[in-house]
Amino acid sequence: MANAFWCIVEDDRQGTPKKVMAEVIGEAARLSSGQAEAVWFTDKATEAGLKQLAEWGANKVWLLENAAFAPYRSEIWTGAAAELAAKATPKAILAPVTSRQREFVARLAARLGVGLAADCVAFAMDGDKLIATRPVYAGKLLAKVTWAKAPWVATLRPNVFRPADAQPGRVATVERPSVATPSAQMRFVERREEVSTGLPELTEAEIVLSGGRGMKGPEHYVILEDMARVIGAAVGASRAAVDAGWRPHRFQIGQTGRTISPKLYMGFGVSGAIQHLAGMRTSKVIVAVNKDAEAPIFKIADYGIVGDLFEVVPELTKEFKKLLEK
Amino acid sequence: MKILVAIKQVPDTATQVKISADPRAIDTTGITWIVSPYDEYAVEEALRIKEKRGQGEVVAVSLGPERVKEALRSCLAMGCDRAIHLNDPVWNVADTLATAKALAAVLKQEAPQLVLCGRQAIDDDMGAVAAQLAELLGWPCAAWIMEETIDGDGKTVRAARQVEGGLEVFDLPLPAILTAQKGLNEPRYPTLKGIMGAKKKEIRDVKAADLGWAPEPAQLSVVTLEALPPRPPGRIIPGDVPTAVKELVRSLREDAKAI
Numbered sequence: 001m002a003n004a005f006w007c008i009v010e011d012d013r014q015g016t017p018k019k020v021m022a023e024v025i026g027e028a029a030r031l032s033s034g035q036a037e038a039v040w041f042t043d044k045a046t047e048a049g050l051k052q053l054a055e056w057g058a059n060k061v062w063l064l065e066n067a068a069f070a071p072y073r074s075e076i077w078t079g080a081a082a083e084l085a086a087k088a089t090p091k092a093i094l095a096p097v098t099s100r101q102r103e104f105v106a107r108l109a110a111r112l113g114v115g116l117a118a119d120c121v122a123f124a125m126d127g128d129k130l131i132a133t134r135p136v137y138a139g140k141l142l143a144k145v146t147w148a149k150a151p152w153v154a155t156l157r158p159n160v161f162r163p164a165d166a167q168p169g170r171v172a173t174v175e176r177p178s179v180a181t182p183s184a185q186m187r188f189v190e191r192r193e194e195v196s197t198g199l200p201e202l203t204e205a206e207i208v209l210s211g212g213r214g215m216k217g218p219e220h221y222v223i224l225e226d227m228a229r230v231i232g233a234a235v236g237a238s239r240a241a242v243d244a245g246w247r248p249h250r251f252q253i254g255q256t257g258r259t260i261s262p263k264l265y266m267g268f269g270v271s272g273a274i275q276h277l278a279g280m281r282t283s284k285v286i287v288a289v290n291k292d293a294e295a296p297i298f299k300i301a302d303y304g305i306v307g308d309l310f311e312v313v314p315e316l317t318k319e320f321k322k323l324l325e326k
Numbered sequence: 327m328k329i330l331v332a333i334k335q336v337p338d339t340a341t342q343v344k345i346s347a348d349p350r351a352i353d354t355t356g357i358t359w360i361v362s363p364y365d366e367y368a369v370e371e372a373l374r375i376k377e378k379r380g381q382g383e384v385v386a387v388s389l390g391p392e393r394v395k396e397a398l399r400s401c402l403a404m405g406c407d408r409a410i411h412l413n414d415p416v417w418n419v420a421d422t423l424a425t426a427k428a429l430a431a432v433l434k435q436e437a438p439q440l441v442l443c444g445r446q447a448i449d450d451d452m453g454a455v456a457a458q459l460a461e462l463l464g465w466p467c468a469a470w471i472m473e474e475t476i477d478g479d480g481k482t483v484r485a486a487r488q489v490e491g492g493l494e495v496f497d498l499p500l501p502a503i504l505t506a507q508k509g510l511n512e513p514r515y516p517t518l519k520g521i522m523g524a525k526k527k528e529i530r531d532v533k534a535a536d537l538g539w540a541p542e543p544a545q546l547s548v549v550t551l552e553a554l555p556p557r558p559p560g561r562i563i564p565g566d567v568p569t570a571v572k573e574l575v576r577s578l579r580e581d582a583k584a585i
Contacts, residue, residue, distance in 0.1 A: 073466075103469045106453070115421060115545035137352070142554060144549040145547065148543055184466070185466040186466045188495075193491060285584040298562065301560045302557070303560060303563060303577055305571070307567055312567055323585070
C-alpha cells in the first residue's frame with residue numbers, strides 16, 4: 001500500500017469523527033485515485049464512527065484504540081504513528097488543522113525526517129510530485145510548495161476542500177495494528193471547559209457572524225447571537241473588539257486569532273484591517289455591513305450594505321426567520 | 327533558571343509584500359521588519375518568569391540574515407540578557423525542520439531549562455518549529471499556552487493550552503518547550519533605559535560550522551509565490567434598510583446559495 005494517502009482522524013473525543021474528515025478523506029481519495037486510508041488514534045471508537053469513515057471513502061481504517069491515546073499527547077501519538085508508517089510506508093499523511101493535529105503532524109514530520117506544509121488550501125499532483133498551495137504573509141500571497149521525499153505531510157484548512165459525498169453501505173477493512181505506546185513525559189491535569197454559548201465552534205461553523213469596533217460595546221453582541229441562533233452561525237469578533245475587552249480572545253478572527261473559511265461570513269461594523277482579512281479572506285461568500293462606505297472590507301465583500309448595523313441586524317434577523325420558517 | 331526564547335523577524339502586517347524577480351521569494355526592499363507578535367508574548371513570559379524567581383537568564387535566539395540583529399536588539403531592549411544570531415547563508419532556504427535542527431544544536435550547547443516560542447511566525451504561518459524542536463530533543467511540548475506556572479524547585483511547568491472548546495492543563499517535566507498564544511500576557515514596551523542598555527548586551531554570531539552543521543537539502547521548498555486570485559467584484563446593495571436587507575437575503579438564498 002505504498003501509494004496510500006493517510007488521513008489522521010480528528011474526532012469529538014467521544015468516538016465520532018468530525019465532519020471535517022469528509023473533506024480530508026475526499027481530497028486524499030481524489031489525489032490518490034481512491035487510495036485514502038484513515039488512521040484513528042482514540043481511546044474508544046464507535047461502530048458508527050468506523051462506518052462513517054468508510055462511507056466517506058476510506059478503504060482501510062488503521063484503528064489505534066488504546067487508553068494511552070487520550071487525552072492527546074504528541075509524544076505518544078508520534079511514536080505510534082512513526083512505527084506504523086515505517087511498516088505501511090504511506091505516500092502522504094494528511095490531517096485537518098485542529099489544535100492537536102497541527103502539533104502532532106509537525107512532530108511526526110520531524111520524526112520521519114520529511115517536510116511539512118501546514119494550513120493548505122489546495123493540492124495538485126504534478127507528475128509524481130504533490131504541489132500544495134498555502135496562504136502566506138497574512139494571506140496576501142499564496143505559496144506553492146513541494147516535498148523532497150515522501151511521505152508528504154500536510155494539514156488542510158477546514159471548510160475549503162469539497163467534502164466527499166457519503167456512499168451509504170460502503171465498507172472499509174478495519175485493521176488494529178499493534179504498536180508500542182511510549183510513556184509520556186507530559187501528565188494530564190485537567191480540562192477546563194469554556195462557558196458554552198450554545199453556538200457552533202468558530203473554526204467549524206458554516207456561517208460566521210463577526211462584530212467589530214462598530215458594535216460599540218460588549219452588551220450589543222447579543223443581537224448577533226440572536227441572529228446566529230436563527231441561522232446556526234458562530235459569532236466572532238475583530239481584533240479591535242477583542243483588544244477593547246468586549247469579547248474573549250478565543251473569538252478573535254484574524255492574524256493573531258483564528259483562521260476561518262466558512263461558506264458565509266458576515267461582518268458587522270468590521271473595517272477590514274489586513275490582519276482581520278488574513279483570518280477570513282478564504283470565506284466563500286463575504287457580506288459586509290458598515291456605516292463607512294470607504295471601509296476596506298467592502299473591497300473583498302460579495303455583498304455590502306452601507307448602513308447602521310443597529311438597524312440592519314434586527315431587520316436581517318427578522319428576514320432570516322421568515323425565510324427559514326417557509 | 328536559564329530560559330531560551332526563539333524568535334523570528336517578519337514583515338510588519340501592514341507592509342505591502344511583492345514577489346521578487348525570483349518568484350520563490352518576496353522583494354524585501356522597503357519592508358518594515360518586526361519581531362513576530364506571538365514571539366513577543368514568549369519574550370514577555372520569559373522575562374516574567376525570571377523576575378518572579380528573582381534570578382536566571384533569558385537568552386534570545388533567532389535564525390536569519392544580518393537584519394535579524396535588529397529584532398534581537400528589540401528583545402534585548404525588552405530585557406533579555408543576551409542573544410544568539412544564527413547567521414549563515416547556508417540557512418537562507420531553511421525550512422521548519424532545518425531551522426529546528428539548527429536550534430536543537432544551539433540548545434545542546436546552551437542547555438536551558440525552558441524554551442519559549444510564539445505559536446507561529448506570521449510570515450509563513452507554519453507553526454511547526456517548536457514541535458519539531460521538541461521532537462529532535464525528545465522534550466515535551468505544549469503549544470498555544472494561555473497560562474503557565476513553574477513549581478518552586480524548577481522541576482515542572484504546569485501549562486494550560488488552548489484547544490477547541492476549552493483549555494487542557496498539563497504538567498511537563500523540565501526541560502520543556504512552550505509556545506505562546508495571544509492572551510498569555512501583555513508584552514511590555516522597551517524603556518529608554520532598556521534601549522540604551524541593549525546596545526551594550528552581547529549578540530553572538532553563530533555559523534553553521536560552529537554547530538558542526540552539515541548542510542542538507544530542504545525537505546519542503548517553495549516552487550513559486552503567487553498573487554491572490556482577485557475576488558469577483560462585489561455589489562453594494564442600495565436602498566433603505568428594509569429594502570436592502572430583503573434584497574441581501576434574496577441574493578444569499580437564490581444567487582449565492584449561501585443560506
